[in-house]
Amino acid sequence: MNLTLYVWRQNGPEDKGKLEQYEAKNVSPDSSFLEMLDEVNEELIEKGTDPIEFDNDCREGICGTCGCVVNGQPHGPQEQTTACQLHMRQFSDGDTLTLEPWRASAFPIIKDLAVDRSAMDNIIESGGYTSAYTGEVGEANQTLISKPDADYAMDAAECIGCGACVAACPNGSAMLFTSAKVAQLATLPQGKIEAAERVNGMTEAMLNAGFGNCSNHYECEASCPKGVSVKFIAKLNREYLKALPK
Amino acid sequence: MILDGKCPTGPIEKSWDNHCFNMKLVNPANKRKFKVIMVGTGLAGGAGAATLGELGYNVEAYCYQDSSRRAHSIAAQGGINAAKNYHNDGDSVFRLFYDTIKGGDFRAREADVWRLAQVSNNIIDQCVAQGVPFAREYSGLLANRSFGGAQVSRTFYARGQTGQQLLLGAYQALARQVKAGTVKLKPRTEMLDLVVVDGVAKGITYRDLTTGEIKSSWADAVVLATGGYVNVFYLSTNAMGCSVTAAWKATKKGAFMANPCYTQIHPTCIPQSGEHQSKLTLMSESLRNDGRCWVPKRKEDCEKAPGDIPEDDRDYYLERKYPSFGNLAPRDIASRAAKEVCDEGRGVGPGKRGVYLDYQSAIERVGEDTIRERYGNLFDMYEKITDENAYKQPMRIYPAPHYSMGGLWVDYNCMTNVPGLFAIGEANFSVHGANRLGASALMQGLADGYFAIPNTISNYLAGVKPGEVTDEHPEFAKSREDVQARIDKILNVKGKRSVSSFHRELGKIMWENVGMARSKESLTKALEAIPALREEFWQNVNVTGDSSGRNGQLEDAGRIADFLEFAEVMTTDALHREESCGGHFRTEHQTEDGEAMRDDENFTYVAAWEYKGEGKAPELHKEPLKFENVKLAVRSYK
Numbered sequence: 001m002n003l004t005l006y007v008w009r010q011n012g013p014e015d016k017g018k019l020e021q022y023e024a025k026n027v028s029p030d031s032s033f034l035e036m037l038d039e040v041n042e043e044l045i046e047k048g049t050d051p052i053e054f055d056n057d058c059r060e061g062i063c064g065t066c067g068c069v070v071n072g073q074p075h076g077p078q079e080q081t082t083a084c085q086l087h088m089r090q091f092s093d094g095d096t097l098t099l100e101p102w103r104a105s106a107f108p109i110i111k112d113l114a115v116d117r118s119a120m121d122n123i124i125e126s127g128g129y130t131s132a133y134t135g136e137v138g139e140a141n142q143t144l145i146s147k148p149d150a151d152y153a154m155d156a157a158e159c160i161g162c163g164a165c166v167a168a169c170p171n172g173s174a175m176l177f178t179s180a181k182v183a184q185l186a187t188l189p190q191g192k193i194e195a196a197e198r199v200n201g202m203t204e205a206m207l208n209a210g211f212g213n214c215s216n217h218y219e220c221e222a223s224c225p226k227g228v229s230v231k232f233i234a235k236l237n238r239e240y241l242k243a244l245p246k
Numbered sequence: 247m248i249l250d251g252k253c254p255t256g257p258i259e260k261s262w263d264n265h266c267f268n269m270k271l272v273n274p275a276n277k278r279k280f281k282v283i284m285v286g287t288g289l290a291g292g293a294g295a296a297t298l299g300e301l302g303y304n305v306e307a308y309c310y311q312d313s314s315r316r317a318h319s320i321a322a323q324g325g326i327n328a329a330k331n332y333h334n335d336g337d338s339v340f341r342l343f344y345d346t347i348k349g350g351d352f353r354a355r356e357a358d359v360w361r362l363a364q365v366s367n368n369i370i371d372q373c374v375a376q377g378v379p380f381a382r383e384y385s386g387l388l389a390n391r392s393f394g395g396a397q398v399s400r401t402f403y404a405r406g407q408t409g410q411q412l413l414l415g416a417y418q419a420l421a422r423q424v425k426a427g428t429v430k431l432k433p434r435t436e437m438l439d440l441v442v443v444d445g446v447a448k449g450i451t452y453r454d455l456t457t458g459e460i461k462s463s464w465a466d467a468v469v470l471a472t473g474g475y476v477n478v479f480y481l482s483t484n485a486m487g488c489s490v491t492a493a494w495k496a497t498k499k500g501a502f503m504a505n506p507c508y509t510q511i512h513p514t515c516i517p518q519s520g521e522h523q524s525k526l527t528l529m530s531e532s533l534r535n536d537g538r539c540w541v542p543k544r545k546e547d548c549e550k551a552p553g554d555i556p557e558d559d560r561d562y563y564l565e566r567k568y569p570s571f572g573n574l575a576p577r578d579i580a581s582r583a584a585k586e587v588c589d590e591g592r593g594v595g596p597g598k599r600g601v602y603l604d605y606q607s608a609i610e611r612v613g614e615d616t617i618r619e620r621y622g623n624l625f626d627m628y629e630k631i632t633d634e635n636a637y638k639q640p641m642r643i644y645p646a647p648h649y650s651m652g653g654l655w656v657d658y659n660c661m662t663n664v665p666g667l668f669a670i671g672e673a674n675f676s677v678h679g680a681n682r683l684g685a686s687a688l689m690q691g692l693a694d695g696y697f698a699i700p701n702t703i704s705n706y707l708a709g710v711k712p713g714e715v716t717d718e719h720p721e722f723a724k725s726r727e728d729v730q731a732r733i734d735k736i737l738n739v740k741g742k743r744s745v746s747s748f749h750r751e752l753g754k755i756m757w758e759n760v761g762m763a764r765s766k767e768s769l770t771k772a773l774e775a776i777p778a779l780r781e782e783f784w785q786n787v788n789v790t791g792d793s794s795g796r797n798g799q800l801e802d803a804g805r806i807a808d809f810l811e812f813a814e815v816m817t818t819d820a821l822h823r824e825e826s827c828g829g830h831f832r833t834e835h836q837t838e839d840g841e842a843m844r845d846d847e848n849f850t851y852v853a854a855w856e857y858k859g860e861g862k863a864p865e866l867h868k869e870p871l872k873f874e875n876v877k878l879a880v881r882s883y884k
Contacts, residue, residue: 011795012795028519028520028522030519030520030522030633031519031520031522031523032524032631034524035522035523035524036522038522038524038746039522042744042746044790045744045788045790045799046744046788048790049790050790050791051790051798051799053796053798055312056486057311057316057318057485057486057487058316058318058320058321058485058486059485059486059524059525059527060321060483060525060527060528060627061627061630062320062321062407062410063311063316063317063318063320063321063485064313064315064316065311065312065316078630080626081630085627085630085631086630087630087631087633089633110456110796111795111796114796116312117312117313118312118313118433120313121313121314121315121421121431121433124315124417124418124421125421125422125424125425126425128418128421129376129377129418129419129421129422130375130376130377130418131422132372132375132376132419133300134293134296134297134300134372134419134696134697134700135372136368136371137371137372137374137375138371138375139371140330140370140371140373140374140388141330141332141387141388143374144385144386144387145382145386146382146384146386147382147383147384147386150379150380150381150382151382153377153379154379154381154404154405154411157379157404157411157414158407160410161313161315161316184377184379185377188377188379190374190375190376190377191377
């Protein structure tokens with residue numbers, strides 16, 4: 001396959017940045033999207049040009065490091081698939097692809113397609129945990145958890161923290177990300193006790209970091225590589241209401 | 247030199263408890279005066295940093311990823327073992343201990359493995375308290391499944407994402423300490439040197455991967471939780487950024503590298519599809535619970551569609567060779583068996599390097615829905631990569647480098663031979679011997695991080711004056727100069743070959759000569775090829791850009807340069823170990839039916855290698871292994 005790429009090149013956060021055109025030649029349909037970029041980079045290196053910088057690590061769709069916007073869609077066209085798991089057979093010979101970084105005011109661009117997502121860590125640091133010290137915490141089966149609750153918590157916990165939801169949202173909102181952790185922990189008995197403090201802390205951190213609010217576009221769910229549902233945003237709102245001073 | 251693991255004496259059942267009691271403590275009010283550096287934030291590092299922070303130590307945690315939530319522990323799928331005996335199937339701490347010693351082919355230290363087995367139960371308790379959403383029964387009780395190398399059901403899991411959920415538990419505990427101010431995170435940094443002052447580890451030098459700055463940080467103790475080194479094979483199941491660099495820098499500063507030849511080749515990975523391939527993807531070992539491995543009995547059938555090969559013409563080779571463990575044979579054995587049938591020309595798929603993992607009989611037995619519930623995400627992942635539907639046709643799998651049992655030599659306290667330098671998790675060599683059983687890596691990471699290091703580090707720190715050496719010491723400036731000089735050297739080569747082309751070539755040398763089957767001939771060949779490739783690297787590598795900002799090529803080049811040095815020590819170790827054990831299979835040492843043949847008389851020891859400089863042979867130090875609670879025996883899974 002041969003493809004034409006328009007790739008966002010930006011040398012550092014202060015640079016203005018622009019789209020550059022590259023040709024990806026003789027791409028195997030069995031190669032992954034990132035392997036296609038590897039090959040383009042090999043050619044650039046051979047020509048003495050700086051290769052395209054993009055974050056990636058596990059290349060099996062679980063670490064949440066990779067991601068760029070492909071033709072307007074975070075992680076590209078395939079549903080519930082990270083950029084590293086996207087394979088070139090999803091495209092056709094002769095296609096033109098435009099590659100851009102996650103764009104959100106809370107995600108400053110580091111270089112090319114790599115962005116700074118530390119704002120998401122700040123949200124977790126503001127309450128996305130249970131305050132359990134390491135030590136004797138009681139036998140694991142002492143507290144029963146119903147299978148539906150455990151499954152619901154696991155559905156929420158699937159989030160890989162990649163930031164596609166933020167990039168997809170017209171408001172640059174991190175509500176899906178935040179709600180997934182709030183919902184997971186509020187559903188489990190171990191997390192219920194701190195639920196009010198948690199939802200207040202995390203939503204405050206979310207707003208302080210410059211993420212927008214949710215206005216029900218559902219673009220986040222559509223772009224989520226793990227299929228995290230917007231029903232957790234409803235749960236977040238419910239938890240938020242429950243936490244309001246009575 | 248004969249090394250002493252400083253294991254506690256007395257009955258094994260009391261060894262860890264007695265040791266905890268005998269260790270020196272640091273007064274709670276004094277803990278904040280001590281600074282501890284944790285390098286790596288995977289299961290071991292994340293759990294360790296969080297727990298040390300909770301205890302009140304002043305912790306700095308470094309990781310090369312953009313967030314401490316992304317270490318490659320996250321990719322572990324299948325589960326975590328614990329000796330809870332929830333199923334009344336005869337499990338116990340002793341059985342987990344026994345299975346791990348036997349699974350490691352009698353090449354691990356008994357006391358370390360006992361501790362691991364003992365705290366395994368605390369780990370599950372801890373993770374549940376953190377809100378880790380483990381799989382549950384309808385009763386509300388925790389669910390278990392069985393795993394390779396064990397005949398009991400002791401594996402806890404969270405769908406196919408157990409590593410992710412455990413890591414997020416540790417990450418969240420760490421986040422809590424960041425907020426509390428006890429832990430300072432340094433993401434997007436890479437440790438490039440260990441600073442040793444008067445023989446004692448006192449800090450690190452690292453590169454800020456965003457700005458390119460070279461900085462140092464002092465500490466009263468340095469803990470490496472930097473994972474394994476199987477990316478030396480280029481194609482592996484590890485993440486792209488996994489490297490030996492931190493451990494290797496420590497080796498160059500005097501720490502011993504133990505048993506580097508013990509590498510695990512995982513039996514169930516998706517076969518390579520072409521030259522473009524950058525990594526191999528693991529399919530969880532739990533798949534072998536219900537999947538059956540087979541290849542055609544006759545070579546001529548290999549090109550046929552699997553559905554066209556009748557039952558009688560299939561060779562379920564694991565069930566045939568190992569009737570009591572069958573498809574749940576341990577990893578080293580299952581991998582070698584797959585290689586064997588492919589070497590016989592009976593492999594399937596492109597290049598005939600693959601075997602079938604078939605679900606048809608499981609689907610007939612329990613239904614497609616149950617299989618979907620158990621493995622749905624793995625089947626989806628398989629389809630994304632291969633474009634094949636494993637509900638309709640068998641998966642194709644092939645072994646791939648996955649884990650390193652070897653690592654930095656540590657004593658029972660997880661301290662290396664360099665005082666003040668500790669190593670935990672995959673980065674050390676301690677508990678898996680020559681082969682790791684499934685669902686034991688997560689267990690070790692968390693055992694070391696939550697329960698071992700927080701106790702043992704106090705024993706060391708109690709004898710140290712906090713802040714005695716800081717980064718004002720001239721060794722730190724020297725370390726920064728050395729690091730910068732090596733970076734400049736790489737950038738100044740300005741050759742013709744890309745970094746990844748060197749990595750590919752090194753990987754090929756290692757996979758073909760130091761891979762699943764090794765011989766004196768192949769290892770000698772590798773020992774000639776590696777230095778030659780290293781020489782070419784330093785004359786012909788082409789790294790674009792400069793060191794003043796983010797430069798992925800430069801990062802990779804540094805890691806490959808280290809692999810090119812480390813590979814030689816790894817191969818030397820494999821050549822010296824004239825026996826087959828676990829993942830280390832020397833073709834000269836096998837039984838008539840092709841099983842690994844140990845030489846207990848001559849090789850029941852840990853081989854710890856001291857680096858003597860480039861071009862010089864590393865020096866071997868031995869730590870004899872004693873087996874007082876498990877009898878040395880031929881490991882049989884038949």
